Amino acid sequence: MPSLSELLLTPVAKTPRSRLVFWFSLSLAFALVYGVLAWQEAFSSAYLVQDDARQHVFWMRRFTDPDLFPNDLIADYFQSVAPWGYTLFYRLFALLGIDPLLLSKLLPMALGLGAAAYGFGVGLQLLPVPLTGFLSSLLVSQVVWGHEDIASASPRAFMPLIFLAFLYYLHRRSLLPCLATIALEGLFYPQYVFVFAGILLLQPLRWQRGLRLSSNQQDYWFCIAGLVVAFLVMLPFALTSSAFGPTITAAEARPLPEFYPGGRSVFFNEDPLFFWLIGIRSGIFPYFLPPIMGLGILLPLLLKLPHRFPLVSQVTHRTSTLLHLPIVGLGLFFLAHAVLFKLHLPSRYTAYTLRFALVLATAVVLTLLLDAGLRWLSRQSQPSRGARVLVGGVSSLLALAILLFPSYAPEFPDTNYKVGEEPELYAFLAQQPKEIVVASLVRKADFIPTFAQRSILVGREYAIPYHVGYANQFRQRATDLLKAQYTTNRAELRQFIQTYGVDYWLIDQDSFSRKFLQEEWVKQYPSAVEAAKTSLQQQKTPALKRLANRCTVSAAGDLSLLDAKCLLAPSQPG
Structure with a gap:
């Protein structure tokens, strides 16, 4: 019977295929369990959606019904910034009859399993011992499920899988698959x-007695082909510019x-x-x-002590990539700060480069x-x-620290799913014409485009x-809406409704209170908020x-849906 050391630490070259399959299967089993936990939450309610989704x-x-969200600023904007490959991916599944919202709940499982599989492969490339592959895969799974990115099924949900695939094929020097991952990342x-x-x-670059x-x-050819x-x-x-104007500058x-x-x-x-350190x-x-x-x-440190850690001799030169990741990530982080928002958010460049560098290194260290x-025990008679x-x-x-991390x-898995709490409201709005517009400052209105498929x-x-x-x-819309909601002048209210083509107005029991004006997102529009406060202080x-x-x-709970036609109608003599 093989010893514990043989079971856990035999190099891949001397490991029976069945044992290697066992470790790989165990890696996927953990990823599967994490995915099932996410699925349990995802399908726990009919009206549940991931925050960023x-x-x-x-x-x-719109893929299944092109008439939805006509002339909708919000829908048009988010469609315009969606990467081409991401859009095509969802469109293809929509053509197969799979609803985009359903796909967004199913997809994280596949992305998580794929990341776990490539995590196993990359771990073996660093130290060809099955245990290292397993630890790499397990820690990668904990990274991707410990943050909400993968559950969002948004463009960044694809990044961990494609990134690990890139590292895997880069280490193998598999040119075409590596080039494919670069292209996929761009899409x-x-x-x-x-x-x-x-x-x-x-x-x-090589570090061999100096750089x-x-x-x-x-x-060199690999580098050139990849850069091309x-x-x-x-x-x-x-070569293309956004239809919604330039990217904001730091000064703006x-x-x-x-x-x-x-x-x-918040930035x-x-x-x-x-x-600089922990800002999201x-x-x-x-x-x-x-x-x-x-x-x-x-x-x-361990790599410099081969006499104390003999397995260091099995560690491959590919561990140099673990140094490249933070170098590149930090370089782009500071560049993103220097040209703020041109490269989007600086933290995006260090988040996964540092996480993956550390978890892969941790697998080798363990x-x-x-x-x-x-070995120390075996040397003692x-x-x-x-x-x-x-x-x-x-x-x-x-x-235990690893296995009990969840x-x-x-929060694990971190899915950040949000529950829509007003099914009656969604059902009512879904029965209205597709071109309607709902005006509201209530946070619950954020669910209307997803569950009622109507514009806000x-x-x-x-x-x-x-x-x-x-x-x-x-910003102009929000400011005008705030002013219209608190104006005492009915003519101004009518003008707002007609200007923006509002069909319904959603309010709650706090919509006309000072408390409502303390809502964080409402306070982003200070001029309108101050005018509203002044009006309320005068008890108007x-x-x-x-x-x-x-x-x-329509009324449900503390919400009331007002008909804009009624708001426009002349007052009835009393």
């Missing part, structure tokens, strides 16, 4: 093509409330440590999960530590109980400020409030 998926219902999540290009540029250039011509594909796939983005963003705490797209912060959009490393990946920083511990307890205890604690993580004038979820043309129109009754009872056509 409300932006990225709702408009895709699904274009900004990460810059990461791929940076990694390719570093391939000819040297590779003597292998294949490294990266250039070609990004060229259309460079700094005065806007949207970019500060409480705003829709700036007065605390420099928070801003501005920081180098917003989330450090799973925490055991911190062990990855020990890898350079394998080296276990091997060293077992009769290991003492204390020695066995030490090795077994430390190994068990590390194993139980102590803040504005909504907190859709107040994305990165393109000036869209953001200015949206808004025209909309006076008409609310008479014009309500």
Whole structure:
């Protein structure tokens, strides 16, 4: 019977195929369990949608019904910024009769399994021991399911899988598959093509008694071919401009409330440590999960101690990629800050480059530590109980820290699904003509495009400020809506309804209170908020409030849906 060391630490070249299949299957089993946990939540309610899918998926219902969302600023904008490959992917499934919202719930499982499979392969390329492949895959699964990106089924949900596939084929020097991953990244999540290009540029460099250039011509041809594909796939983005105006600049963003705490797209912060280190959009490393990946920083030290960690001899030169990832990620992070918002959000460049570098390094470190511990025991003719307890205890604690991560993580899997709580409202609106527009400042209105498939004038979820043309129109709409909701002048109310073609107006029990004006996203429009506060302080009754009872056509809970035709109608003599 093979010893524990043979079962866990035998190199791939000497491992029976059945044992390798076992470790790979176990890796996928964990990924499958994590995916099933996400599915349980995804299908726990008929009216449930992932937070970001409300932006990225709702408009895709146009694939099955082109008449939906006519002349809809919000739908047109999010359709315009969707990457071409991402759009085509959903369109093809829509042609097969699969609803985009359903696909967005099914898709994360496949993406998670794919990431786990490539994580296993990349781990073996770093240290060809099946245990390393398993640990790499497991930690990769915990990374992707410990953050909401994969559950969003948005363009960035595809990035972890494609990124790991890129590393796998890059290490194998499989040219065509590697070029295919670069092209796919450009079609699904274009900004990460810059990461791929940076990694390719570093391939000819070798650290052998100092920094040297590779003597292998294949490294140069591989680099050139990859950069050519990266250039070609990004060229259309460079040659075309957005229909919704240029990207906002740092100077334009700094005065806007949207970019500060409480705003829709918090970026700036007065605390420099928070801003540079853990800011969700501005920081180098917003989330450090799973925490055991911190062990990855020990890898350079262990590699310099082969006499203490003999398995170091099996570690391949491909571990140099683990250094390339943070170099490229940090370089692009600071470049993104320098040309703020031109390369979108700086944290996007370090989040996964650092996470994957650390979890892959951690898998190697754990394998080296276990091997060293077992070798130490084997060198003793009769290991003492204390020695066995030490090795077994430390190994068990590390194993528990990994396996039990889902139980102590803040939220695992992190899906960020949101529940629509007003099915009667969605059903009523879905029965109305497809061209209707609903005006509302109520947060619950954000669910209307997804579940009623009808247009809204504005909504907190859709107040994305990165393109000036869209953001200015949206800001004007929101400001006008606030003014109209609190105006005491009925003529101004009528003018707003006619200007924007409003058919229904959704309010709740707090819509005319000072409390409502403290809503974070409403406070992004200070001029209108101050005017509304002044009116309320003077105890003036808004025209909309006076008409609310008479014009309500649907009510559920604390929500009331008002008919704009009624609001426009002349007052009846009393």
